[in-house]
Amino acid sequence: MANAPKRAVTIQDVALAAQVSTKTVSRVINNEAGVNAETRARVAQIVKELDYRPNLNAQSLAGDRSFLIGLFIENPGSYVTDFQTGVIERCREAGYHLMVEPWAPGDPELSTKVLNLLRQLRLDGVILLPPHCDDPPILDALEKEGVPIIRIAPINNRADSPVIRAHDYVASRLMTAHLLNLGHRNIGFIKGAPGHSATANRLQAFIDEMTQQGVSVNHDLIFPGDFTFDRAEISAREMLSLPDRPTAIFASNDEMALAVLAVAERMGIRVPEDLSVTGFDDTPVSRMVWPQITTVRQPVKEIGWTAADLLISLSPRRKGWPDPMPNKLLDFEIIVRESTGPVRGERN
C-alpha cells in the first residue's frame, strides 16, 4: 500500500532545531574535528530527539563515497555463504552495506557489465573471490574506475591491492601427512576447478609431501574435478574401478568428498575401513553425513571480516593502501573425523 509518503527528517531540520548551520550538523554526524564540545553535544542531542538518519544517496552524491562494498562471486553456496556473513557483519557495524554481485566468468560482455555497475553505484571497494580475483576483464574494469579491491586467494600477484588467503598449501601438506601416517601409500587425488589458486596449491602440496616422505606419486591417480559433486562422481567411479584402486582419496573440497562417499557406498566399498576420504573447507554438510568427513577448516568467515575491515579502514581517506601492503595469511585447522582410518593390509 506504500502509505504516508511522509517527508523524512533532513539535516536542515536538525540544523534549524539546534540553531546551527547544516555544515555543523554534518560535522557532528561524521565525527569530524573542529566542533566545540558543547555544540557537538547539543547537536547530537537533537539528532537523537528527531531520530534523524542521513540519507545515504545524498551523502554519496555530495561526498563521493558510497558506503557500499561489492562482493563479486561466481555462484553462491559452498563457502561463499559463510564468507558473505562475515563481510556483512563488519559492514553493518561500520555503517556500510554489501552488494552481492554474481558474474559468469566467460561472459563476453563481462567488462561492460562490471563497468556499468561500478559507474552506476560508485562502490567504495570490491572484494574478489576466486576465480574473479584473476579475471582480467574484471580487474581491468575495476582498475579503470579506480575502485580499491581486495583479492581472496588469487593466483597471480599484483602490487596494487592486498591479498587475503589461508595457508592452503601447508594445510594440504598436513592433510597428506595425516593420510601417510595412517599407512596409506596408494592415494588418489581429485583436483579442484582450474582458475582457483586452491586447486594448484592443494595438489602441489600433496605431491610435495608425498615426495618428501619418499612415497612416489602415481600421476594416474590424480583425477580431474571442478569442486562439484557431479564431476567428482565421475572421477571417483573411475578411480575406484581401477584394478589397483587407492586406499585413500584426497578430494579438493567437501562436496567432492561427498561424491566419493556416495560412489564408494554404491560400490560396496566401506569408508573408512576400505577407503579413507578427505575433504577440504569444513562446510556444514561435512559433519552431517555419515561417516563425517575429515577435512580442513578454513577460517572463511574470518577472512570475510578481514576483507571488510581492510576496505572500510581505507575508504574514508582516498590515499591508497598503506605501504607495506596489508596482506593477510590466516590459519587453518585439520579436522579429523570418521572418514579416514588406518590402511588395512589384507588387500594384495
Add this chain to the structure above:
Amino acid sequence: MANAPKRAVTIQDVALAAQVSTKTVSRVINNEAGVNAETRARVAQIVKELDYRPNLNAQSLAGDRSFLIGLFIENPGSYVTDFQTGVIERCREAGYHLMVEPWAPGDPELSTKVLNLLRQLRLDGVILLPPHCDDPPILDALEKEGVPIIRIAPINNRADSPVIRAHDYVASRLMTAHLLNLGHRNIGFIKGAPGHSATANRLQAFIDEMTQQGVSVNHDLIFPGDFTFDRAEISAREMLSLPDRPTAIFASNDEMALAVLAVAERMGIRVPEDLSVTGFDDTPVSRMVWPQITTVRQPVKEIGWTAADLLISLSPRRKGWPDPMPNKLLDFEIIVRESTGPVRGERN
C-alpha cells in the same frame, strides 16, 4: 592504489554533445514518452559513444527511488541461497540491485536498526522471508516508512501486501500419502521451527492425510525440531530408541532428514530397508548423500523471481498494489529417491 579519479561522464556531457537539454537526455535514458524519434536516436547514439551510465545516487536523490531491493533474511544458507540467486537475476535484468540484510529475530533494537536502514537507503521494496514476514517490529518499521513489501510464506494475513508461497500443505499431504502407500503406518514426524508457516502446514497436512486415510496419528511420534541438524539429531535418537519405533520418519526439511540418516546409520538401522526417511526442500545435499533423500522440490528460485518481478513492476509508479492483490501460489514436486521404500513386515 585507487588511481586516476577520472571524472565520470555525466548527463551534462551527453546533453552538450547531442545539442539538447539534460532533461531530454533524461527522457531518453528513462524511456519516457514525448521525445521525437529522431532526437531520441541521436541522443541514444551519443550515450553509447560516450559510454554514459547514469549515476544511481543522483537518480535516487532526484527521483525518489533507489533501484535497490532489500532481502531480509534470518541467516544465509539452506534455501536462502537459491532464493537470493533468483532475486538477483531478475533485479539485474531490470537495473535493480539487491541488498541482503540478515536480522536476528529477538533483537530488542530490531525496530531501530531496520528503521535506520530504511531511512538511509530508501529501498524501493523489501522481500521478507520467514520468520521476518510475521515479525511485528520489522513489519511496523516497514509500514512506518511506507516501503512496499512482499512476504514469502507468512503465517498471518495482511491486506496490504502480496504473498508468495508454494503449496506446502498439499505437498506435505502427498508426501504423507507416499509413505502410507508404501505401507507405513507407524510414522514419526519432526517439526520445523516455530514461527514459520511451513512448520504448521507440513504438520497439519501430515495429520490430515493420516486421518483421512484412516490411520490414527500417534502424537508421541511428533517430535520437536527447528530445521537444524543438531536439534533433529536429538529427536531422531529419541524416536529411534523407542521400543516400538516408527518405520518411517517425515522430517520437515532436508537438513533434519540428514540427521535422521546419521542417527539411523549409527544405530545400525538400515535406510530404506528398516526405516524410510523423507525431507523437504530438495536442497543440493539431498542428492549428494547416500541414500539420496526423498523430498519435496520447492520452486525456491522461481519464488525469488516472482518476488523481484512484483516489486520491480510496482516501483516506478507509486500507486500501490493493483487491486486483486497479486498473490502467487507456486507448484511443488515430490521427488522420490532412495531414502523411502516399502515397509517390511518382519518386525514385531
Add this chain to the structure above:
DNA sequence: CGGAAGATAGACAGCGCTGTCAAAAACATC
C-alpha cells in the same frame, strides 16, 4: 487563414548532503 489542440523541448529549481573557503570568535603574546 485564425485558433485550438497536441507534440516536443527546455528552463529552472531542488533532492539532501559535503567540500571549500572565508568570517567570526576565542585565545595568546609582548
Add this chain to the structure above:
DNA sequence: GATGTTTTTGACAGCGCTGTCTATCTTCCG
C-alpha cells in the same frame, strides 16, 4: 591594548539527476 594565531562556525556552491511548468513548434479543423 594591539596584533597574531588558533579554534569554531557558517555561506555558498554544487554533486548528477528528475519533476514541474512553460515555451515553442506542428498539425488539424472550421
